[in-house]
Amino acid sequence: MSKQIQERSADTAGALLSVQNLSTYYSEDETDVPVRAVDGVNFEIARGETYGLVGESGCGKSTLGLSLIRALPPQGDIVDGEIRFEGREIGQLPKSEVKDVQWADISMIYQGAQNAFNPVKTVGDQIREPLRVHNIVPEGERERRVRELLEKVNLQPDVAEQYPHELSGGMKQRAAIAMAIACEPDLLIADEPTTALDVIVQAEVLNMLQQLQDDLNFGMLVISHNLAAIMKLSDRIGVMYGGKIVESAPAETLYDAPEHPYTALLLQSLIDPRRPPDQVETIEGTPPDLRDPPSGCRFAGRCPLATEQCRDMEPPLEVVGEAHEAACFHHEEVSEL
Amino acid sequence: MSQQHYDDGDEQMSTAKESIDEGSSRRFDRFRSFLRDFLTNRKGFAGTLLLGAVVFISVAAPLIAPYDPEAYGVGPALAAPSFEHLLGTDDLGRDVLSRFFYGGRISLLVGVVSGVVATLVATLIGVPAGYYRGRVGRWITTAIDMSLVFPPFVLVVVFAAYAGSSVWNIILILSLLSWPIPARTIKAKTLSVRENDFVESTQALGASDLRIMRQEVLPNILPVVFANGILQMVYTILMEAAVGFLGLGDTARISWGTMLYFAQKQGALSSGAWWWMILPGFGIVLAAFSFILVGSALDEVLNPRLQRRTWGDD
Amino acid sequence: MASTSSKKAYIATRVRNYLAAFAAILAVNFAIPRVMPGDPTTRFVGPGFTAEARQQLLQEFGLNRPLWEQFLLYLTNIFTGDFGVSFARYPTPVMELIVERLPRTLYLMGASVTISVVIGIPLGAFAAWNFGEREDLITTQSSLFFRSIPTFWLAILLVFVFGYLIPIFPISGATGSANHPSFIAYFVDLTYHTVLPVVTMSAYFLAGYTFLMRGSLLDILPENYIKIAESKGLSERQVLFGHAVPPAFPPVLTQLGFQIGRLAGGAVLVETVFSYPGMGQLMFEAVLARDYPVIQATFFFLAIMVLGSMFLAEILYTIIDPRIGGSE
Numbered sequence: 001m002s003k004q005i006q007e008r009s010a011d012t013a014g015a016l017l018s019v020q021n022l023s024t025y026y027s028e029d030e031t032d033v034p035v036r037a038v039d040g041v042n043f044e045i046a047r048g049e050t051y052g053l054v055g056e057s058g059c060g061k062s063t064l065g066l067s068l069i070r071a072l073p074p075q076g077d078i079v080d081g082e083i084r085f086e087g088r089e090i091g092q093l094p095k096s097e098v099k100d101v102q103w104a105d106i107s108m109i110y111q112g113a114q115n116a117f118n119p120v121k122t123v124g125d126q127i128r129e130p131l132r133v134h135n136i137v138p139e140g141e142r143e144r145r146v147r148e149l150l151e152k153v154n155l156q157p158d159v160a161e162q163y164p165h166e167l168s169g170g171m172k173q174r175a176a177i178a179m180a181i182a183c184e185p186d187l188l189i190a191d192e193p194t195t196a197l198d199v200i201v202q203a204e205v206l207n208m209l210q211q212l213q214d215d216l217n218f219g220m221l222v223i224s225h226n227l228a229a230i231m232k233l234s235d236r237i238g239v240m241y242g243g244k245i246v247e248s249a250p251a252e253t254l255y256d257a258p259e260h261p262y263t264a265l266l267l268q269s270l271i272d273p274r275r276p277p278d279q280v281e282t283i284e285g286t287p288p289d290l291r292d293p294p295s296g297c298r299f300a301g302r303c304p305l306a307t308e309q310c311r312d313m314e315p316p317l318e319v320v321g322e323a324h325e326a327a328c329f330h331h332e333e334v335s336e337l
Numbered sequence: 338m339s340q341q342h343y344d345d346g347d348e349q350m351s352t353a354k355e356s357i358d359e360g361s362s363r364r365f366d367r368f369r370s371f372l373r374d375f376l377t378n379r380k381g382f383a384g385t386l387l388l389g390a391v392v393f394i395s396v397a398a399p400l401i402a403p404y405d406p407e408a409y410g411v412g413p414a415l416a417a418p419s420f421e422h423l424l425g426t427d428d429l430g431r432d433v434l435s436r437f438f439y440g441g442r443i444s445l446l447v448g449v450v451s452g453v454v455a456t457l458v459a460t461l462i463g464v465p466a467g468y469y470r471g472r473v474g475r476w477i478t479t480a481i482d483m484s485l486v487f488p489p490f491v492l493v494v495v496f497a498a499y500a501g502s503s504v505w506n507i508i509l510i511l512s513l514l515s516w517p518i519p520a521r522t523i524k525a526k527t528l529s530v531r532e533n534d535f536v537e538s539t540q541a542l543g544a545s546d547l548r549i550m551r552q553e554v555l556p557n558i559l560p561v562v563f564a565n566g567i568l569q570m571v572y573t574i575l576m577e578a579a580v581g582f583l584g585l586g587d588t589a590r591i592s593w594g595t596m597l598y599f600a601q602k603q604g605a606l607s608s609g610a611w612w613w614m615i616l617p618g619f620g621i622v623l624a625a626f627s628f629i630l631v632g633s634a635l636d637e638v639l640n641p642r643l644q645r646r647t648w649g650d651d
Numbered sequence: 652m653a654s655t656s657s658k659k660a661y662i663a664t665r666v667r668n669y670l671a672a673f674a675a676i677l678a679v680n681f682a683i684p685r686v687m688p689g690d691p692t693t694r695f696v697g698p699g700f701t702a703e704a705r706q707q708l709l710q711e712f713g714l715n716r717p718l719w720e721q722f723l724l725y726l727t728n729i730f731t732g733d734f735g736v737s738f739a740r741y742p743t744p745v746m747e748l749i750v751e752r753l754p755r756t757l758y759l760m761g762a763s764v765t766i767s768v769v770i771g772i773p774l775g776a777f778a779a780w781n782f783g784e785r786e787d788l789i790t791t792q793s794s795l796f797f798r799s800i801p802t803f804w805l806a807i808l809l810v811f812v813f814g815y816l817i818p819i820f821p822i823s824g825a826t827g828s829a830n831h832p833s834f835i836a837y838f839v840d841l842t843y844h845t846v847l848p849v850v851t852m853s854a855y856f857l858a859g860y861t862f863l864m865r866g867s868l869l870d871i872l873p874e875n876y877i878k879i880a881e882s883k884g885l886s887e888r889q890v891l892f893g894h895a896v897p898p899a900f901p902p903v904l905t906q907l908g909f910q911i912g913r914l915a916g917g918a919v920l921v922e923t924v925f926s927y928p929g930m931g932q933l934m935f936e937a938v939l940a941r942d943y944p945v946i947q948a949t950f951f952f953l954a955i956m957v958l959g960s961m962f963l964a965e966i967l968y969t970i971i972d973p974r975i976g977g978s979e
Binding site: 069071098099100101102103104107108110111112113114115116117118119120121126129130133134163165179 | 874875876878879880881882883884885886894897898901971972973974
Binding site: 379380479482483485486487488489490491492493494495496497498499500517518521571575576578579582583584585597601606607611614618621622625626628629630633 | 668671672675676679683684687694788792795796798799800801802803804807808810811814815909910911912913914915916917919920923924934935937938939941946950953954957958961
C-alpha cells in the first residue's frame with residue numbers, strides 16, 4: 001500500500017489535483033459512530049484531463065466532490081489525507097482561505113440543475129455574483145462578461161435578465177455551466193451533469209463540457225451513477241464502491257478489460273438491451289453499511305468471485321496494467337465473468 | 338453553516354424494512370415506533386407531562402379541591418395566600434385554588450371539542466379543495482380565502498352580543514369560525530398527495546372521486562390533519578379564555594377566562610390581590626403551551642419535513 | 652415582459668376574489684342582526700325611544716318593508732356612509748365615532764405587524780440557520796411559549812408591572828392631552844401611549860412569524876442554490892440574507908395575510924385592557940351596551956380593514972416574488 005503511494009507521489013508532481021488517502025466521515029456528534037463516506041481515496045487529475053467517477057447511490061462519490069470544493073454539510077469532516085491543488089494543500093485550509101479557492105479556482109456543477117438558481121433572482125445576477133465576490137472582472141465589464149458567458153453556452157445574452165422559472169430544464173443546465181465557468185476555474189467538478197435531462201439535451205450538455213474544456217483547458221471531475229453517460233467524455237475513469245475507489249483506468253481500457261468484478265457487473269448491466277440504460281443499480285444485494293463496513297473487501301457480500309480471503313482481508317489497490325489499477329484478489333478471473 | 342438537509346440515503350432501507358414485516362403486527366410496530374419517537378422528542382415529552390397535569394387537575398378537581406369552589410365566605414374576602422387558602426381568596430371569600438382546579442374543565446371542553454369540530458370542517462372543505470382541479474377546486478379555494486376575511490374573534494364577540502353565550506354556543510361559534518386557516522394547510526397537503534402516482538392510477542382504474550379521497554388521499558394527509566387539529570385547540574383554548582375574560586362567556590360557570598373577568602372587574606390588581614389574577618392566567622398558558630408542544634412534536638414526528646435530515650449523497 | 656402581463660392577469664383574478672369577499676362581508680353584515688334570535692327591530696331602535704321616534708327609525712331602516720328593499724336601502728346607506736345613530740351616545744352618528752377611532756386601530760395594528768415582521772423574520776432565519784443547535788431550541792421554544800400566552804393576560808401583566816411597579820409607560824388612553832401643537836407632538840404622544848399595547852399585540856404575532864420564517868427557511872436551505880451560494884465563496888451572512896431569506900419570505904407574507912383576522916381580534920382585547928379608544932374598544936363597549944348600530948358598523952369596518960390588509964399583503968407578495976404569474 002505505502003509503496004504504491006510513493007510511486008504515485010513521484011509521478012504526480014505536475015498534476016493539477018492530487019488526492020491522497022482522503023477520508024471524509026459524517027457524524028452527528030462526537031458520540032455518534034461515523035459514516036465513512038469516503039475512506040482512503042487516491043487519485044489525480046491533470047490540467048485539461050477529464051476524470052470520470054462512477055458508482056451507485058451512497059458510494060461516497062458526491063461526498064468526494066464536496067470535499068474537494070470544501071462545501072461539505074456541517075456533519076461532514078475531512079478526517080484524513082491530503083488534497084493538493086496546484087501543489088498547495090487545501091484539504092485543511094481554514095474557512096476564510098477556502099473562500100478564495102472556491103469558485104475562483106475550483107467550481108462545481110451541482111446535481112439537479114433545476115434548482116441551481118435562486119428563484120427570486122435573475123439568472124444574470126447569479127452568474128455575476130462570483131465575479132463580484134472574487135473581484136475577477138472590473139465592475140463595469142461584468143455585465144458584458146455575463147453575456148459572453150451565456151453565449152459561450154449557446155444561450156441568448158438576454159437570458160441574463162430572466163428569472164429561472166422562465167427557462168427550460170436544458171437552458172437551466174447550460175446557464176448553470178456558464179455560472180460554473182464564470183471565473184475560469186482550473187478545476188471543474190460536475191456532479192451528475194446530465195441526470196434528469198432528456199437524451200438529446202444530455203448529448204448537447206456533454207458536448208458543451210468537452211468544448212469548454214478544450215477552450216479553457218480546465219481539469220474536470222465528472223461524477224455519475226451512469227457509466228455510459230460519462231464514458232465518452234472521460235479520459236480516465238475511477239469506479240467507486242463503499243467509500244473506496246476499487247478500479248481506475250483509462251476509459252477504453254476500463255470498458256474493454258475491467259479488472260474488478262464490480263466494474264464488470266456494471267458494464268454488463270449497461271449493455272443488456274432489456275434494461276433501461278440509466279439504471280446501473282441492478283447488481284443484486286445492498287451496499288455495505290458505511291458505519292460498520294466489512295473488514296475484508298467491501299464488495300465481497302455481492303461478489304460472485306468472493307472467497308474466504310476476500311472476507312478476511314481488504315484487497316489493496318494494485319497496478320494491474322498500463323495506468324490501470326484494481327483492488328481485487330481475483331482480478332485475473334474477472335474476464336471470465 | 339448549519340443547514341443539514343441532504344438527501345437521505347436511509348430511504349431505501351426503510352422501504353425494504355416495511356415490505357418485510359407485513360401483517361397485523363406491522364401496524365402495532367409502527368405505532369410503537371411512533372410512540373417512541375414522540376416521547377423521545379423533547380417537546381413531545383414535556384407537552385405530554387404538562388397536558389397530563391392539566392387533565393389531571395380538571396378531572397380530579399372534586400377530589401383535590403380543598404373547598405367547594407362556589408361556596409362564599411370559606412375565608413375572608415381577598416385573603417392573601419396562607420395555609421388555609423394556598424392561593425388566597427377572591428372578593429367573595431371563595432377559595433381561588435379550588436376555583437382554579439375546576440376552571441380547567443371548561444377550557445379543555447371548549448378547546449378540545451371546538452378544535453375537533455373545526456378540524457373536521459377544515460378537512461371536509463380542504464380535501465376537495467385540493468383534490469378537484471379546475472373550476473370546482475378554484476371555487477372552494479376562493480370560498481376558503483373569502484372566509485379568511487371574517488376576523489373570527491370579532492365575530493365571536495358579535496355573536497355573543499346577539500345570541501348570548503352558553504358554553505355550547507361558544508363551542509358552536511368557535512368551531513364554525515376557526516376552520517379556514519387549517520383548511521388551507523390541508524388543501525396544500527392534499528394537492529401534493531394528489532400528484533402521487535397511486536392516486537393517478539386509482540383514477541385510471543375508474544374509482545369514484547369520493548372513494549379515492551377517502552381511501553387514498555385521507556390516510557396520507559391524516560398526520561397533517563392530526564397535528565393541525567391539536568394546534569387548532571391551542572387557538573380555541575385561547576379564544577375561549579378571551580371570550581370569558583370579556584365577560585361574554587357563561588359567567589355562571591367557573592372558567593379561567595371568567596375568573597380573570599371578575600378579577601379584572603373587581604380591580605384585583607389595584608387592590609393588590611395578584612393571586613387572583615395570576616393563577617387563572619397561568620392555567621391558560623399551561624393548557625395552551627401543553628397543546629402547542631404536543632402539536633408541534635406530532636408535526637415533527639408524523640410529518641418529518643422538519644426532521645433533522647443528515648447526509649447521504651448521490 | 653411576458654411575466655409582467657401575466658402578473659397583471661394574476662392580480663386581476665385576485666381583485667375579483669376580493670370583490671367577492673367584499674360582497675360577502677356586506678351580505679353577512681346585513682344578515683347578522685336579522686337572522687339572530689329575538690326581535691330584529693330592537694337591533695335598530697333603542698329601548699328608551701318614544702313611539703314616534705321608533706316609528707321614524709323603523710321607516711328609516713325600512714324594517715317594515717320587504718327584505719330586498721331593506722337590502723337596497725342598506726347598500727345605499729353604506730355607500731353614502733350612513734351607519735345610523737348610536738343608541739348609547741344618542742344622537743351621535745355612528746360614522747362620526749368610526750372616523751375618530753379607525754385611524755387609531757390602524758396605527759396599532761400597523762405598528763404591531765411592522766415590529767413582528769422586522770424582528771420575527773431575522774429571528775426565524777437565525778433559528779433555521781442554526782437548526783438543532785442551542786440557539787434554535789431557545790428561539791423555537793420561547794416562540795411556542797409566547798404563542799401560548801393569552802394576549803389579554805399579557806396585557807394585564809404589563810399593566811400591573813408598568814402601572815404599579817415601575818410606572819414608566821402610560822397604561823391607558825391614546826394620548827396624554829387633547830391638544831397638540833403639531834402633528835409630530837401628537838405622534839410622539841401617541842407612540843408613547845401605545846408602547847405597551849403594541850408590545851402586547853406584537854408578542855403573539857412575533858412568535859408566529861419567527862416560527863413561520865424558520866419553517867419556510869428550513870424548506871429553502873436544502874436547495875441546490877444555497878449549496879452553490881456557499882461554494883461560490885460567499886460569507887455565511889451573504890448566503891443567509893442574500894440567498895436564503897429572499898425566497899423564504901414570500902410564503903411567510905402569505906401566511907401573514909391570513910392571520911390579519913386574528914390581529915383584529917387581538918385589537919379588541921388589547922384596546923379593552925389598555926382603554927385605548929380604537930375600533931376594538933368601541934365595539935366591546937357597544938356589545939356591553941347592546942348598541943347594535945355601532946356593533947354592526949364596527950364589525951363592518953374591522954372586516955374591511957382585514958380585507959384591505961390581506962389584499963395589500965397579496966399585492967406585495969406578487970410584486971416581490973417573480974415566480975407569481977407564471978402558472979397558478
